[in-house]
Amino acid sequence: MKAIMLSYHWKHTAIIYDSSYIFFDYAGKNLVQDFRLDGEMARPYDIPFDPSKVRDYYDLLDEAKANARVFVIFCNAEILRDILWRAYETGFTDGDFVFITMELFPSDWLGYYREFLRGDGKDAGVTKAYESVLILTLRHLDNPEYLIFAEEVKRIAAQDFNYVFGDEEVNYFITAFYDSVIYLTIAINKTLEEGGNLSDGYTLARKLWNSSFPGITGIVAVDALGNRIADFDLIDMMSPTTRQFQRVGSFLGATLTYKPLTGKDIVWPNGLPMDVPRCGFKDELCITNTDPLENLKIIAGTTVAVLVLLAVAGVAGAFFYRKMKLESEIWKMSWLLTRDQIQMRKGRANDSFLSKSMLTVQTGEENSSLFERHVFTKTAICKGLTVAVRHLHLKTMDLNREVMVEFTEMQRLHHKNLAMFVGVCQDPEFRVVVMEYCPRGSLQDILENSSIDLDYSFRYSLIWDIVQGMLYLQGSSVGYHGRLSSTNCLIDSHFQLKLTDYGLHTLYMMDRKEEMKGANGTCFNTYKLLWVAPEHLRESHEYMKGSKKGDVYSFAIILQEITLRSPPFDDCTLTVDELLEKLKNPNTEIFRPKIPVDIFDKGLGYLMKECWCESPNERLTFPEIQEKVRNLRVGRSTNIMDNLLQRMSQYADNLETLVTERTEAYLDEKKRAEELLYRLIPSSVAKQLQLGNSVAPESYSCVTIYFSDIVEFTNLSATSTPIQVVEFLNQLYTAFDTTISNYDVYKVETIGDAYMVVSGLPIRNDNQHSREIANMSLHIRSVASNFRIAHRPDEKLRIRIGIHSGPVCAGVVGVKMPRYCLFGDTVNTASRMESNSMPLRIHMSSSTKSILDQFEGYEFEERGEIEIKGKGKMTTYWLNGRRS
Numbered sequence: 001m002k003a004i005m006l007s008y009h010w011k012h013t014a015i016i017y018d019s020s021y022i023f024f025d026y027a028g029k030n031l032v033q034d035f036r037l038d039g040e041m042a043r044p045y046d047i048p049f050d051p052s053k054v055r056d057y058y059d060l061l062d063e064a065k066a067n068a069r070v071f072v073i074f075c076n077a078e079i080l081r082d083i084l085w086r087a088y089e090t091g092f093t094d095g096d097f098v099f100i101t102m103e104l105f106p107s108d109w110l111g112y113y114r115e116f117l118r119g120d121g122k123d124a125g126v127t128k129a130y131e132s133v134l135i136l137t138l139r140h141l142d143n144p145e146y147l148i149f150a151e152e153v154k155r156i157a158a159q160d161f162n163y164v165f166g167d168e169e170v171n172y173f174i175t176a177f178y179d180s181v182i183y184l185t186i187a188i189n190k191t192l193e194e195g196g197n198l199s200d201g202y203t204l205a206r207k208l209w210n211s212s213f214p215g216i217t218g219i220v221a222v223d224a225l226g227n228r229i230a231d232f233d234l235i236d237m238m239s240p241t242t243r244q245f246q247r248v249g250s251f252l253g254a255t256l257t258y259k260p261l262t263g264k265d266i267v268w269p270n271g272l273p274m275d276v277p278r279c280g281f282k283d284e285l286c287i288t289n290t291d292p293l294e295n296l297k298i299i300a301g302t303t304v305a306v307l308v309l310l311a312v313a314g315v316a317g318a319f320f321y322r323k324m325k326l327e328s329e330i331w332k333m334s335w336l337l338t339r340d341q342i343q344m345r346k347g348r349a350n351d352s353f354l355s356k357s358m359l360t361v362q363t364g365e366e367n368s369s370l371f372e373r374h375v376f377t378k379t380a381i382c383k384g385l386t387v388a389v390r391h392l393h394l395k396t397m398d399l400n401r402e403v404m405v406e407f408t409e410m411q412r413l414h415h416k417n418l419a420m421f422v423g424v425c426q427d428p429e430f431r432v433v434v435m436e437y438c439p440r441g442s443l444q445d446i447l448e449n450s451s452i453d454l455d456y457s458f459r460y461s462l463i464w465d466i467v468q469g470m471l472y473l474q475g476s477s478v479g480y481h482g483r484l485s486s487t488n489c490l491i492d493s494h495f496q497l498k499l500t501d502y503g504l505h506t507l508y509m510m511d512r513k514e515e516m517k518g519a520n521g522t523c524f525n526t527y528k529l530l531w532v533a534p535e536h537l538r539e540s541h542e543y544m545k546g547s548k549k550g551d552v553y554s555f556a557i558i559l560q561e562i563t564l565r566s567p568p569f570d571d572c573t574l575t576v577d578e579l580l581e582k583l584k585n586p587n588t589e590i591f592r593p594k595i596p597v598d599i600f601d602k603g604l605g606y607l608m609k610e611c612w613c614e615s616p617n618e619r620l621t622f623p624e625i626q627e628k629v630r631n632l633r634v635g636r637s638t639n640i641m642d643n644l645l646q647r648m649s650q651y652a653d654n655l656e657t658l659v660t661e662r663t664e665a666y667l668d669e670k671k672r673a674e675e676l677l678y679r680l681i682p683s684s685v686a687k688q689l690q691l692g693n694s695v696a697p698e699s700y701s702c703v704t705i706y707f708s709d710i711v712e713f714t715n716l717s718a719t720s721t722p723i724q725v726v727e728f729l730n731q732l733y734t735a736f737d738t739t740i741s742n743y744d745v746y747k748v749e750t751i752g753d754a755y756m757v758v759s760g761l762p763i764r765n766d767n768q769h770s771r772e773i774a775n776m777s778l779h780i781r782s783v784a785s786n787f788r789i790a791h792r793p794d795e796k797l798r799i800r801i802g803i804h805s806g807p808v809c810a811g812v813v814g815v816k817m818p819r820y821c822l823f824g825d826t827v828n829t830a831s832r833m834e835s836n837s838m839p840l841r842i843h844m845s846s847s848t849k850s851i852l853d854q855f856e857g858y859e860f861e862e863r864g865e866i867e868i869k870g871k872g873k874m875t876t877y878w879l880n881g882r883r884s
């Protein structure tokens with residue numbers, strides 16, 4: 001570790017370690033102590049901790065920060081993740097700090113390492129923190145002797161122990177045992193050569209102390225106390241997107257040297273971190289710096305005045321020190337973001353099931369005209385985080401001292417109920433404030449989303465979160481929120497409420513002034529003023545900064561929204577502007593939202609009244625509100641976790657039902673579509689098409705084709721309306737379709753009054769095709785002769801049938817509306833059989849007859865030789881019937 005530290009010119013370290021990890025070598029020497037004793041290094045600052053007792057890992061980091069920028073951390077992976085998350089949350093991961101930890105076995109770390117991902121909302125932050133982490137692991141073995149040895153171990157494991165290694169490396173302990181045996185054999189040989197006594201184990205064991213020998217893992221170095229000095233690799237994350245790690249350097253035990261690997265630089269978030277910050281660990285170096293001289297003037301007027309002040313009292317000294325610290329932070333301007341650091345995300349931020357795409361708010365106008373607000377946060381990626389970007393209306397951003405102090409103060413705020421302030425960008429084209437993004441939308445979104453059921457405990461936990469955030473904010477140097485509203489209460493992925501858009505009083509005041517002027521083409525939305533306390537409404541908007549008591553009033557309006565689950569002042573019928581006027585100028589009566597008698601919690605009703613008193617001094621303070629809410633909450637189920645889980649499972653159930661319903665509907669639809677397709681194309685062919693396979697045309701050596709036609713259809717059509725014709729054909733073909741479903745046949749198509757059926761394809765059926773078609777023809781004939789034409793009840797339907805057998809080729813033609821078609825002379829001949837047939841008779845060719853002859857029971861009648869157009873003379877037959 002020392003070799004690594006010195007190689008990067010770091011001499012100051014803080015060792016943060018789980019005190020249950022005791023680092024002793026076999027001779028009983030405490031390794032942490034050992035690490036502390038080295039002339040070249042400053043004495044490392046030692047922070048042991050008991051994980052079960054640590055209240056907040058920030059405390060450890062804060063303590064370490066006062067002594068070092070390089071933190072060596074020893075603890076288990078879970079705790080490390082918690083520490084890193086806290087480090088990220090509290091601003092330790094921007095590149096000023098280094099975290100070195102140890103993970104003995106390297107195989108897990110090389111390649112893609114995702115084990116620190118948990119999907120708990122902290123992954124991005126922990127990944128960011130990993131940019132500052134270096135991991136020390138045992139050397140990755142790849143020397144030729146080791147590779148042969150590893151192969152051999154794998155072979156023996158499979159052969160003798162039936163254990164087959166996967167991708168994993170051969171365990172390091174196996175190689176260490178092997179090296180021990182080499183150690184022993186060398187020691188025995190040496191002892192024998194020297195004529196020593198083999199039964200003197202102690203001397204034997206000491207034979208190779210303070211020396212080295214070639215082992216299977218490379219050169220094995222043994223120190224003067226008999227400890228093996230292992231070889232280590234230093235590993236670093238190459239990129240936060242791929243989370244891929246790489247070796248950046250190696251430590252060789254035999255030479256006690258660390259060498260960075262050429263061409264494999266450590267990827268730092270912000271360059272190589274300095275061993276000592278510019279102003280020293282306690283800002284002590286800045287007091288005599290040139291820049292701070294300027295600062296001194298700013299703080300106390302003159303340098304002399306400050307020095308006098310310092311001399312006068314220790315208390316003043318402490319004050320001075322704090323001020324100096326703030327000054328150095330102000331000038332660091334770490335909140336200032338460049339345009340390149342903010343990558344806007346495309347599309348709207350609407351990734352929450354709680355956010356409605358459209359918020360519709362009733363303005364309260366006489367006719368209840370609805371005024372729609374369609375608001376989405378713009379989101380971006382900044383420093384590896386998804387952030388909410390708030391565009392400012394200011395034409396210029398004057399980074400005067402007051403504004404800079406505000407930014408610096410904002411940056412110091414860290415609380416679970418505050419959305420983090422990320423920074424500002426003052427690019428003329430892109431003047432924005434960047435805040436932590438909360439994916440589940442605002443409190444207003446939740447309240448307006450009727451599909452979310454809000455019970456007591458949930459409402460109380462929302463209120464509780466607001467109070468906690470406000471207590472912290474009002475106790476901080478920022479002093480008050482200034483624009484507390486339900487749109488500035490956000491819900492994060494853990495359903496925790498976080499306040500946003502707080503502070504920055506000077507900047508936001510100037511910005512609101514511009515917004516009201518309509519800068520950047522915006523139109524100021526007076527609806528936002530419904531949360532502003534009357535005393536501030538009365539001020540000129542330009543000075544409407546806000547106050548602690550003003551926040552309490554805004555909180556009361558949010559309480560109204562939560563308890564009544566309605567927008568502010570929802571009960572009144574005034575327009576927003578009329579309403580604001582009334583609030584500004586109360587006549588005899590103070591104007592506030594009405595609290596219905598059946599309010600779900602009377603206690604909350606009283607609390608609202610105590611918070612929106614007209615006189616700011618009569619309003620409660622947040623500590624008092626906290627007490628009241630705590631008392632009101634007693635007796636209600638406060639287990640937000642249970643409640644949340646219940647809600648989540650309810651939501652999941654709803655989703656599951658929805659998914660099942662949709663899936664069923666989809667499957668039904670699919671089935672219908674498939675059935676339709678199977679009617680157009682034989683199912684075996686359709687399946688091939690669905691799989692994306694092309695269907696090659698196929699020839700069939702013998703199939704039987706049926707054609708039938710309605711006698712005098714032209715006359716019938718001429719004397720019927722088109723609708724009657726369609727209805728008639730539909731009824732007839734439905735009857736035919738039902739009939740043919742009893743046979744192994746495929747209906748090729750209907751063309752007008754013609755009906756075409758084939759048997760023997762696409763699935764071949766030997767010679768059965770002639771029989772199937774013959775039987776079907778007889779059946780259809782009887783169906784047709786019994787068929788009554790609905791609009792001509794007295795007329796008898798007569799059809800002509802013709803059948804013929806022979807070779808055909810079948811294939812799918814067309815892309816847009818693919819059709820399965822038959823080609824070949826057999827089709828024409830079959831059609832000719834039909835056209836030369838007689839009413840209610842089945843006319844067949846000799847080829848069909850000769851196949852049918854193989855089957856018994858058919859009654860034929862030779863028709864004799866007839867002239868068939870395009871074919872010449874053919875002997876044909878009538879199929880009259882079949883003996884049962």
Ligand SMILES: Nc1nc2c(ncn2[C@@H]2O[C@H](COP(=O)(O)OP(=O)(O)OP(=O)(O)O)[C@@H](O)[C@H]2O)c(=O)[nH]1
Pocket residue numbers: 349352355375376377388390436437438439440441442483485486487488490500501528
């Ligand atoms: N989902 C989500 N919505 C946000 C986030 N930040 C702001 N919003 C919403 O984006 C919309 C526009 O926000 P703003 O421009 O801050 O306007 P506002 O909050 O109504 O008013 P002021 O902040 O007081 O100016 C509001 O509906 C916010 O609730 C966020 O981090 N996540």
Ligand SMILES: [Mg+2]
Pocket residue numbers: 487488500501
């Ligand atoms: Mg806002």
